[in-house]
Amino acid sequence: MNYLNVEASQHEMRLIQMGAKVEQINSKMCYIKFVIEGIPVEYVYNLNKKNKYFLERTKPYPLAVKAYENVADLVEVINVDIKQFKNVVKSKNIESFLAINKELISTIKKFEDLFLYYNVPTEEVELLKNKIGEIQQEIAKTKETAERVFFDKEPENLK
């Protein structure tokens, strides 16, 4: 605990000098591990008294951090997520699904580096936007023709 306090104090001092407002909260960090048909599905979330719970899926591919107001929501989100994974592992496309996700994440990182490290020409920006649009159209088109297999809740991003 002492070492944690020392480390936290150093971080706090540096961040405050950078202009941040820092609030330290005692909390419990929870690591959750499932193995579904040999595929590890893991989450991490933070329990604290401030009624903000940050959940992130770390495996098989990261799911962006999301804050929840209610601790019960966390378990429900994980429950649905696990059901979806149990469903998807039965699919013959599971390997491709995981590989494409990995590629997408790698693409996002490269895209970010491109913009943070280089002055990208406008025509290239347009080209990238069009390519993204094409992928999104393809996803929407596939949704219309593919058989739906999960009904416990409606998709959040695919209307």
Place this chain on the structure above:
Amino acid sequence: MLQNHVFIALIIFILTYTAIISEKINRTVIALFGAVLMIIFQVLPQKRAFGIIDFNTIGLLIGMMIIVIILRKTGIFQYIAIRTAKASKGDPWKIFLMFSIITAVASALLDNVTTILLIAPVTLVITDTLKLNAFPFLFAEIFAANIGGTATLIGDPPNIMIGGATGLGFLDFIYNIAPAAVLVFIVTMFIMKFIFRKEFKVTEENKKNMLLFDEHKTIQNKKLLIQSGIVLGITILGFILHQAVHLESATVALFGGVLLLLVSKADPDEILMEIEWSTVFFFVGLFVLVGALEEVGVIKILAEKLIAATEGNVMVTSMLILWFSAVASAFVDNIPFVATMIPLIQNMQAISGIDVTPLWWSLALGACLGGNGTIVGASANVIAAGMMEKRGKKIGFVQYLKLAFPLMLVSIIISTIYLLVFYV
């Protein structure tokens, strides 16, 4: 039956202390285990064991911990440290000296470990910015914390325990010990200036980077700072007056702690969670262990032997306690050592009727300053060494000993002269 109790108490005590010294098992767990064994084997009944616990020491520790935990959140330490470093214009020796003075003063009012936990992070950020080796700064702060803690009733656990057991108050420690601590501090700083003279070199560019720090940013909650400052002031005033108004030091500390909890509206669960309960329970275990030894008469026998060996001569006993405490505290935890020495000195007084007051000062000086001698001599040392190790700069036992032990001996020589001149 009584003979059995003496034998059992001695076995439990020796095994427990051996385990504490070996540092193989958590010291709190083993102290509590030994204490419970004393009750299970009927060395002393549970009611008596609970009665032996010095709740003045426990209350003082908890009260001060609450104040420090809340005070820490105000950023005042960062403010003072940055302001001082900027006032020093990036001169490493001046920063070294000023940080050591801040540590010593803070340690006189707060406990040593807390002080190191407050000053070390700021020191590391400042030395990183100035591209200086952090070791000399942390080394000086360890010494400053242990020397500053020696000066007051509330500065170091041995003093808290001595005060709790004897009724010696805050001002008694200020009058009798603080001058010696100031003297030791001044001499130590000058020796360290010589030892680390080659480390105090910094480029102009790094000085400029350090001067960019804004101390005003560190105070994130002004209201809490004012509340904490007022309550700390009231608490210190309480310590100064506690004997005059017939209040125990624990009452003063607990009043300060609870008052600050009340006015700051800090979440009590959060604050109480941060109290170092393992330290508090370590004390509880030790009180029962030593109390059991006293109950069966072992401490009385030891006191008789010590009186016989020194022929009741206060000067000889005082020097013996000072030097033995210093060397012992350099290698073993000074808390269990002092816990054992307190009843021993009390028994000496009861048996021979001699004035043992100088012996308390010898014990306080020896036990507190002795902690500087090795890397394991005091909790503050262990924590600072741990920080250096985390930064990939491990401080070896011998490496630390070579520097620290002679400096510790110098402090004990100064204490010897001080005690000889003023007390015996």
